[in-house]
Structures are given as structure tokens and as C-alpha cells.
Amino acid sequence: RVVVASDDARGDSSRDDMRASLGNARRRVVRVAFVAALTLVICAKANSIADSHAQCANAIATTSPPCARSTMPIATSSPHPENCASCAVKGDPNLGCGDGWRGTTCDACQTRSVCGQRKVNGVLRSASACTSKCWTPTEEELRPIGDVEGGAGGKTFSCGCGGDAKTDSFCKFQPKTRIDMRVLPGTVSNGRSKYKIEVVEYAGMPRQDQNLDVPDKYKYAAPAVWDGNFTQCSLTITSCIDPLPATETCAVYDCSAGVVSCPPTWVEPCPGRNAFGCGSIPDAPGQKYWQHPCNPLSTPGNKGMKFWCGVNSTREDGSNVCYWTQSGVIPTLALTCHTGSCVYEMVDSDGSCPIHFDPPVYWTGDTITRAVMVLVVLVLVSAAWAYVKVEAGLRYFEHDVDMNADTEDVVGGAIEAVRRFESTMQPRDGPSTILTWRGLYVEVKGMRKRILNDVSGMAGRMDDVRGGMCALMGPSGAGKTTLLDRLSGRLSSNVYDSAGEIFMNGKVASVEDMRAVSGYVIDEDVLPGTATVYEHLLF
Numbered sequence: 001r002v003v004v005a006s007d008d009a010r011g012d013s014s015r016d017d018m019r020a021s022l023g024n025a026r027r028r029v030v031r032v033a034f035v036a037a038l039t040l041v042i043c044a045k046a047n048s049i050a051d052s053h054a055q056c057a058n059a060i061a062t063t064s065p066p067c068a069r070s071t072m073p074i075a076t077s078s079p080h081p082e083n084c085a086s087c088a089v090k091g092d093p094n095l096g097c098g099d100g101w102r103g104t105t106c107d108a109c110q111t112r113s114v115c116g117q118r119k120v121n122g123v124l125r126s127a128s129a130c131t132s133k134c135w136t137p138t139e140e141e142l143r144p145i146g147d148v149e150g151g152a153g154g155k156t157f158s159c160g161c162g163g164d165a166k167t168d169s170f171c172k173f174q175p176k177t178r179i180d181m182r183v184l185p186g187t188v189s190n191g192r193s194k195y196k197i198e199v200v201e202y203a204g205m206p207r208q209d210q211n212l213d214v215p216d217k218y219k220y221a222a223p224a225v226w227d228g229n230f231t232q233c234s235l236t237i238t239s240c241i242d243p244l245p246a247t248e249t250c251a252v253y254d255c256s257a258g259v260v261s262c263p264p265t266w267v268e269p270c271p272g273r274n275a276f277g278c279g280s281i282p283d284a285p286g287q288k289y290w291q292h293p294c295n296p297l298s299t300p301g302n303k304g305m306k307f308w309c310g311v312n313s314t315r316e317d318g319s320n321v322c323y324w325t326q327s328g329v330i331p332t333l334a335l336t337c338h339t340g341s342c343v344y345e346m347v348d349s350d351g352s353c354p355i356h357f358d359p360p361v362y363w364t365g366d367t368i369t370r371a372v373m374v375l376v377v378l379v380l381v382s383a384a385w386a387y388v389k390v391e392a393g394l395r396y397f398e399h400d401v402d403m404n405a406d407t408e409d410v411v412g413g414a415i416e417a418v419r420r421f422e423s424t425m426q427p428r429d430g431p432s433t434i435l436t437w438r439g440l441y442v443e444v445k446g447m448r449k450r451i452l453n454d455v456s457g458m459a460g461r462m463d464d465v466r467g468g469m470c471a472l473m474g475p476s477g478a479g480k481t482t483l484l485d486r487l488s489g490r491l492s493s494n495v496y497d498s499a500g501e502i503f504m505n506g507k508v509a510s511v512e513d514m515r516a517v518s519g520y521v522i523d524e525d526v527l528p529g530t531a532t533v534y535e536h537l538l539f
Contacts, residue, residue, distance in 0.1 A: 048075065048090045048091050048092040049072065049090050049091060051075035051077060051091060052072040052073055052074070052075040052090070052091025053072075054075075054207075054208065054209040055075040055077065055083050055084065055207035055208055055209055056072075056073035056074075056075055056083060056084035056091070056205075056207075056208065056223075057208050057209075058208065058218070058220075058221055058222050059073045059084040059205075059222065059223050060072070060073060062222065062224075062266055062267070064200075064202075064222060064223065064224045064264070064266065064267070065084075065085070065086060065087060065104055065105050065178075065180075065200075065202055065223065065224075066105055067087035067105050067106060068087070068105050068106050068107035069097075069098070069101065069106055069107070070089075071087040071088055071089055071090075071091075071097060071098075071105070071106045072087060072088065072089075072090060072091035073085075073086070073087060073091055073223070074086055074087065074088045074091055074092075074093045075091045075207070076093055077207060078204075078206075078207065079206055079207060079210055080204070080206060081174075081176070081203065081204040081205050081206055082175075082176050082204040083204055083205055083206065083207050083223075084204065084205050084223040085104075085176040085177070085178055085202045085203055085204045085205070085223045086104045086105070086176070086178055086202065087104065087105050087106045088106070089106075099114070100113065100114030101114060102158065102318060102319075102338040102340070103156070103158030103180075103338050103340075104158045104178040104180050104202060105158070105180070107156065107158075108132070108156065108158050108338045108339055108340040108341075109130040109132060109340040109341065109342050110130065110132045110318045110338075110340055111130055111132070112127050112128070112129055112130045112342070114130075115127035115130055115342035116342070118145075118342070118344055120145055120344060125344050126344075127342040127343065127344055128343060128344055128345065129342075129343050130340050130341070130342055130343075131155075131339065131340055131341050131343060132314070132318050132338070132339060132340035133314045133318075134339065135251045135309040135310070135311050135314075135320065135322075135339065136155075136235065136237070136251045136311065137154075137155035137183050137195075137235075138155075138341075138343060140343045140344070140345050141153065141154065141155045141341050141343065142154065142155065142183070142184070142185045143185065145344060145345060153184070154182040154183055154184040154198075155182070155183040155339070155341070156180065156181070156182050156183075156339060156341065157180070157181040157182075157183075157307075157309075157322070157337045157338075157339050158178070158180050158337065158338050158339070159178065159179045159180065159181070159322065159335035159336060159337035159338075160177070160178055160179075160335065160336045160337075161174060161175075161177040161178070161179070161333075161335065162334060162335075162336060163321035163322075163334030163335060163336040164243065164321065164334040166243075166334070167333050167334035167335075168334075170333070174203055174204075175204075176202075176203055176204035177201065177202070177203045177204075178201070178202040178203070179199065179200070179201050179202075179324075179335060180199070180200050180202070181197055181198070181199050181307065182197065182198045182199075183195055183196075183197050183233075183235075183253065184196050184197070184198065186231060186232070186233065187231075187232075194231075194232055194233060194234065195233040195234070195235060195253070196229065196230065196231045196232075196233060196255075197229075197230045197233055197253060197255060197307070198227070198228070198229055198230075199227065199228040199229075199230065199305075200224060200226075200227045200228075200264065201224070201225040201226050201227075202223045202224055202225065203223060203225050203292055204223065205218075205221045205222065205223050205290070205292070206218065206221065206290060208221060214281060214284050214287050216281055216284075216289070217281065217284075217287060217288075217289060217290055218289075218290050219270075219289065220267075220268055220269070220270035220278070220289050220290070220291045221290050221291060222263065222264075222267045222291065222292070223292075224263065224264045224266070224267055224292075225262065225263070225264075225292040225294075225299075226260055226261060226262035226263065226264060226294065226299055226300070227260070227261055227264035227265065228258055228259065228260040228261070228300060228305075229258065229259050230255035230257070230258035230304060230305055231255065231256075231257045231258065232255060232256040232257050232304070233253055233254065233255035233256075234253070234254050234255075235251060235252070235253055235254075236251075236252050236254070237249060237250070237251055237252075237311065238250065238252055240308065240310060241306075241308055241323070242332075243323065243332065243334075244308070244310055244313075244323065248310050248312070248313065249310065249311050249312060250308045250309060250310050250311060251308065251309055251311050252306065252307075252308040253306065253307045253308065254304070254306050255304040255305050255306070256304040257303070257304050258300070258302060258303055258304050258305060259302050260299065260300050260301060260302055262294035262299050263291065263292065263294070267291075269291070270289040270290075270291040271289060272288075272289075273291065275293065275294050275295065275296055276293050276295070277291070277293050278290065278291050298330070300326045300329055300330055301326065301329045303326065303327070303328075303329070304326070304327075305324060305325065305326040305330070306324065306325050306326075306327075307322065307323070307324040308322060308323055308324075309322035309323075309337065310322075318338055318340070319336050319337065319338055320336075320337050320338075320339075321334055321335070321336055321337075322334070322335050322336075322337045323335065433460055433504060433505060433517055434458065434459075434460040434504070434505050434506070435458065435459045435460050435487070435502070435503070435504055435509075436456075436457070436458045436459075436502075436503045436506075437455070437456060437457055437458075437487065437500060437501065437502045437503070438456045438500060438501050438503075439454050439455075439456060439499070439500045439501065440452050440454070440455040440456070440483070440486055440498070440499070440500035440502075441453060441454065441455075441497075441498060441499040441500055442479075442482055442486055442491065442496055442497070442498045443496065443497045443498075444495065444496060444497075445494075445495060445496060445497055451479045451482045451496075452479050452482055452483060452486065452498075455479075455483060455500075472484070484520065486498055486500075487502060487514065488514060488515070488518065488520040489511030489514055489515065490520070490522075502514070504517070519536070519537030519538060521533075521536045521537060
């Protein structure tokens with residue numbers, strides 16, 4: 001049989017073949033691109049690992065910083081001091097520590113889900129919590145249970161330089177600076193737990209694989225700047241210290257002693273080292289070894305320090321702005337810190353923190369402290385009892401009142417008392433009281449400034465006419481108010497020394513006698529303006 005194909009049929013077949021060829025070509029291009037991208041990723045990871053080994057050789061050799069979870073010192077390929085101060089996955093700064101982890105060494109968990117299992121008493125146990133919001137150490141952090149990786153334990157704070165405007169202006173000159181703190185159990189003193197805090201400062205260093213024509217230039221280079229061991233540290237939960245608001249609650253770590261080593265004990269000092277750098281390299285004119293200097297303006301001394309964080313100030317990214325200072329050496333500097341340990345025995349897994357801190361001395365202490373506090377309480381109770389007895393003797397009847405006594409006598413006595421009181425508010429008959437004073441002296445204590453010097457005088461009327469007025473006149477500063485204060489007994493013996501005699505109707509008058517027969521309105525507006533002059537005097 002002979003089949004004859006038309007022109008249209010042959011055209012359709014050619015178009016189908018072309019579409020198939022184009023589809024195959026596209027698939028081959030996609031496969032090639034995918035393989036190329038995968039190759040680039042693998043090469044990039046391999047390169048970042050190689051860069052870390054080449055640029056941070058000393059950091060890796062000394063495990064400083066001690067990168068956790070298979071991370072490596074960061075290599076930025078910068079010739080400036082910007083490498084090796086912290087860790088990242090494959091040493092790549094773009095990868096960071098990985099999801100759920102933070103900190104200089106990538107050992108601060110942020111959520112419980114990233115915590116692995118731990119063998120406790122031969123049994124694998126899942127984590128019950130991550131202490132990323134706990135700024136006080138839990139008991140388990142201080143004394144870890146089970147098989148702990150690294151075996152160190154302790155409450156860690158991984159901090160970066162900066163956190164407020166004042167500190168940020170300083171930290172911009174060393175943006176890679178990190179300060180790591182580890183709170184560990186210390187000694188017990190006077191019945192109170194003490195802690196010790198290990199501190200290390202890391203800062204960026206130049207890449208070690210440069211200046212190969214001077215191979216020893218970075219022989220002593222290390223990201224660790226100094227390390228310190230601060231002891232006799234107390235922890236209190238109290239109002240925050242400036243610049244944090246006093247209305248917030250802070251965990252305050254206060255250490256009374258410390259020893260600082262710069263460079264750190266595990267870093268070999270460079271030849272010719274001084275406070276500002278290293279010595280010259282032999283056979284390399286004009287070249288010096290590179291190592292972080294111990295600048296006396298930024299390196300702490302061998303003394304205590306203080307570090308504080310708000311206990312309820314954790315931000316959404318898990319960080320907290322804390323502060324630290326060393327009196328007379330380090331000003332108050334802000335640190336942006338992360339914390340977080342995987343714990344396996346905390347009952348609560350919602351982020352709440354069982355607080356472990358030193359109570360104030362008056363809550364607990366040794367036997368002597370408790371005995372003294374009991375004695376103080378007894379003295380106060382006894383004083384209160386004595387006061388009540390004295391007041392009862394002054395204000396109430398000395399003998400029991402006979403409730404069966406004649407009611408009219410009781411009422412009559414009350415009426416008579418009211419009448420006597422009213423009589424004091426009326427002008428009295430008889431001669432005026434004669435007030436005299438002799439040889440009055442008033443001197444300000446400690447200044448040898450005499451205000452009144454041998455002053456004598458008299459006030460009152462000698463006849464039987466009631467009333468009258470005596471005016472005391474003189475220029476400003478002559479001592480008019482001082483004389484009135486002395487006569488009325490208002491001078492403070494803590495401020496003034498005084499001498500001389502005051503007489504009332506020829507008899508020596510005491511302060512109580514003067515107050516019983518006189519009134520005194522001071523020349524300051526401290527009484528209500530609605531009262532009359534007579535009411536002022538009665539008051």
C-alpha cells in the first residue's frame with residue numbers, strides 16, 4: 001500500500017519534534033545550573049572553612065574563643081582587626097551560630113527545642129528548659145547534672161560592646177569586641193554563698209595569612225585580649241543602678257577582689273611587649289610583632305568589679321542591655337548580652353527562672369548575727385513597753401477610778417475644768433508679769449561668732465494697770481530675733497552656746513515657766529492666715 005502524506009501533516013510533525021528538542025534543552029540547562037550552584041555552595045563552604053583555618057590559625061590552635069557545636073572562628077578576609085573574635089557555622093559570618101543559638105562561642109541556647117539530650121545517671125533525658133531569659137544563675141547551671149559537654153558549667157553571659165548611645169560612640173572604634181562572663185560557685189563567707197566570675201575579652205585580629213614576606217608578624221596574634229578572675233562576688237536582687245531606671249529590678253553581681261592577666265594566661269606574650277604594643281621583628285626593619293595591647297585606659301586592674309542586668313528586660317531577640325564597671329578604672333559601659341543554658345531538672349519549662357541569689361544579711365547569717373538581731377528586737381520591744389507605761393502615768397489617773405462614785409461630783413469636776421480653761425482665754429486682773437534678764441551671751445558653735453554680748457534688760461509694767469506693750473527695736477542684724485529666741489527657750493543647743501540668767505517676778509525662770517505664761521509668734525508665715533493675733537499667741 002502506498003501512503004501519500006500531505007504538506008500539512010509533515011509540518012505538524014516537524015513542530016512536535018522542535019518542541020521536544022527545546023524541552024530537552026531546557027531540562028539540560030536547569031540540571032547544569034543546579035549542579036553549578038551546588039558546586040558553588042560546596043566550594044564556598046569549603047573555602048570558608050579553609051579561610052578560617054588560614055586566617056585564624058592561632059585561635060583554632062589555642063581554642064580561643066572555644067567555639068561550640070562544631071562552629072569555627074569567623075574569617076572575614078579583612079586585613080584589619082576584624083577576624084576570629086567570635087564563632088560561626090563553617091566560620092562564615094553570614095551563617096552565624098545557626099537557628100536557636102547565640103553568643104560569642106555559639107553556646108547560648110534561645111529555645112528549649114534546640115537542646116539535645118543528656119545522659120543523666122545512665123538514662124538519656126530531654127531538656128526541660130532553656131534559661132535564655134534568666135539573668136540569675138539556676139542551681140543546675142552552677143552545679144550541672146549528667147554528662148556535660150566541656151564539663152565547665154556555670155552561668156554564662158556572652159556580650160558585645162555597646163547598647164546605649166554613650167557606649168556605642170566608644171565601641172564603634174572596636175566593633176568586634178566581645179566580653180564573655182561565666183558565673184561559678186565560689187566560697188562560703190559568714191554563712192553566705194559567694195561566687196567567682198571568669199571574664200575574657202575577645203577582639204578582632206588581622207588575618208594571619210597576609211604579609212607572608214614577614215612570616216613572624218602574626219606569630220603571637222590572638223583574639224583574646226585579657227582574662228580576669230573576680231572573686232568574693234555577691235548576687236543581690238534589688239533596684240537597678242544608673243543608668244538603668246531605679247524603678248526596675250536588677251540582678252547585681254558585686255565582686256570585691258579580682259586578678260587580671262593581659263595578655264591572657266594561655267597567650268604567649270610577644271617579644272618586647274609593653275602597654276602599647278610589641279617589639280620589633282629581627283631582620284625586618286620597621287616591622288613589629290602584632291598582638292592586642294594592654295591599654296591602661298581600657299584594661300581592668302587587679303581589683304573588684306560590678307555587673308548588673310535587668311531581670312525582666314529581655315528583648316524579642318533574646319538580648320539584654322547590661323552594664324559593668326570597675327571603680328577608678330573602667331567607667332560604666334553598656335554591654336548587649338545573651339545568655340541561655342540547656343537544663344534538665346527545672347520543673348517549669350515556660351522560661352520562668354528559679355532565682356538563686358544571696359539574701360541580705362538580716363535574713364540569714366552566722367550565730368553572732370542572729371543573736372545581735374534578736375537583742376535589737378528585744379531592746380525595741382522593751383523601749384516600746386516603757387514608753388507606754390510612762391505615757392499611761394502622764395495621761396491617765398494614777399489610781400483606779402471608782403465607777404460607783406457620785407455622778408454629780410464627776411460632772412461637776414469636768415465643768416470646773418472647762419471653766420478654768422476658758423478663764424485662760426480672758427484678760428486677767430492684777431499686775432503684769434515682770435521679765436528681766438542679765439548678762440545674756442549667745443555664740444554660734446564652732447565659728448566664734450558672738451551674736452549677743454552681755455545683754456541685760458527688763459519688760460513688763462510695775463503698776464496695777466493691765467495691758468501695755470514693750471517694743472524691741474534695732475537695725476537689721478542687731479540680734480533682736482536671737483534675743484527673743486533666747487528668752488523664749490527656742491535656741492537649739494546643737495547650734496548655739498548661751499549663758500546668762502532670766503528672771504520672772506524676781507525668781508529664776510525656766511523654759512517651762514516662760515512657756516506657761518507667754519506666747520511667741522515667729523517672724524515667718526507658718527501659721528494659718530485665718531487666725532487672729534490673740535489665737536496665734538494662744539497657739
